[in-house]
Amino acid sequence: MSENWGFDTNAIHAGAAPDPATGARQVPIYQTTAYVFQDAAHAARLFGLQEVGYIYSRLTNPTVSALQARIAALEGGAGAVCCSSGHAAQILALFPLMGPGRNIIASTRLYGGTITQFSQTIKRFGWGVKFVDLDDLDALRAAADDDTRAIFCESISNPGGYVTDIPAVARIADELGLPLIVDNTLATPSLCKPIEMGATLVVHSLTKYLTGNGTVTGGAVVDSGRFDWSASDKFPSLSQPEPAYHGLTFHKTFGNLAFTFHGIAIGLRDLGMTMNPQAAHYTLMGIETLGLRMARHVENARIVADWLESDSRVTSVTYAGLASSPWYETAQRVYPKGAGALFTFAIKGGYDAAVKLVDHLRLFSHVANLGDARSLVIHSASTTHSQLTDAQKIAAGAGPDVVRLSIGIEDPADLIADLDQALAAATA
Known part of the structure; x- marks a missing residue:
């Protein structure tokens, strides 16, 4: 319902409506672990991904859902998944794309903690990284190989404030058939819309400008809904049957929301990077004045x-x-x-x-x-x-x-x- 609203209207209204039970105008903090099912059949449908609803707050929570809808609206994405931190968002974004022996291409101009996460920590998963100066588009193109699964950059880099030419990088990603992941924390959708420039996924540390008051940690992954996960065999988590859901194929079943549903049904289920509802509430209030x-x-x-x-x-x-x-x-x-x-x-x-x-x-x-x-x-x-x-x-x-x-x-x-x-x- 928000697709025709302006940015500031979405910042206040997207994902939110008066609470149907009480009429409360601000999004309530749903401080609950679990949700009562209507009956056994209802529970089975939810667990089988045949119906969308609330099961357990590690997966979904109404306060967090409102925040996800708001961020997706501001970024122009099909959907979003919120999690516990910006670092968690980066792993959540890579998780459906990667596997042992696979690698990503990442900008040399990244936050120090991200460089450490990519150069050291993800090696424990068997993932690799190639750092490239993304001002050199020829070097970016040459760095890709058969095992490359994504390109990662920051819209505005930390700490230097350098800016990335996102449209130029997105064109190379398209040539290579790879998703482009853009960390938009420093620009925010107020200054930059990476999806409009060709990005596949956008990640955020909600801890920063979106909350804007230094009170919480949080992260988000926004799905553009525009990437064809079935165009090749590079992304089996999304294009091939999922054993944990009786052979359900995420891309075939959920279309442009495949990545979003995978982030919740697999990512949050198994990695447990849950955002707490109070943090989501603070971030919703912060976004109102973004x-x-x-x-x-x-x-x-x-x-x-x-x-x-x-x-x-x-x-x-x-x-x-x-x-x-x-x-x-x-x-x-x-x-x-x-x-x-x-x-x-x-x-x-x-x-x-x-x-x-x-x-x-x-x-x-x-x-x-x-x-x-x-x-x-x-x-x-x-x-x-x-x-x-x-x-x-x-x-x-x-x-x-x-x-x-x-x-x-x-x-x-x-x-x-x-x-x-x-x-x-x-x-x-």
Whole structure:
């Protein structure tokens, strides 16, 4: 019912209606583990995927379902599955696609935790990864082999705020017959719609901008519903009979919702990455103001980045919204509403000066998070990216002299004043 609504209307109304039992206008928190079946036949139909409904909150919950519908509407997807964190969303997205010996192609410019998850943890499943600079489309094309099952990138990367030319990457994915997975956490659907640009799946850390207040952890996988999972034999989990459901074939049975149903019926059932209903409720409330907040985040980021670039104590700023950025043209074309509000800057004096600056900031909160209404700071090389080699840190934009800023929605003059005094202390 929301397909003709504008973005801000969907942000408030999609997936929600007055509660039929009480008339409650806000989505209730359904804090329940299980749901009473009508009778034995009803229970059998639900367990056999012959009827959609609620069985057990590891799989489905009405509060979480409302959030899934809202996120799918905002991203323009056929469906969505919410889970316990952004990291969980990445595994949930890969799970139906992968198998022992299979690999993915991933951007070199990713969040440090994602690089570690892909380069180390997924090896335990027998999965592999090839890291490629996605600005080099020829290298991307050449990296694919018969065992490649997906391409993964971030719309706007963490920590450097670099932007991906999603339409160009999507064209290569189409040529190769591979799904493109885009982490849209930093851009949000307010600034970027990857599915409209050719992405197959979109993942989110709901912990960040979509909730926007630093209260919960959560993740989501949005299914475009546009990929033909049966076009080849590469994706048997979706195109071949599923033994656990008496030979049901997800793509044949559920069509454009095949991936979504698999994410719930197999992914959440067996991996257990459940999102709790209270977290879903907080995220629903946060999304209501997403459009307003992102506009202010972007406005403040431009002001602060401009000021930093002009300061002699700063050697570089990575913000793609600056005309000096190598990614400025891509940002203007692919992200016309703004290049987000996360970026890094390098300070004269190297590692010691960067750490000293972080310690002297007063208004910025030194935390391992981003996308909050509050402005946040971290020294990535010694924290979020500390597991990486020096070469990997530099490739990811987290060198020793680099500080990451997540610009909030405060008065920008106050943010600049705080940075000014901290720079003075760090470079004295």
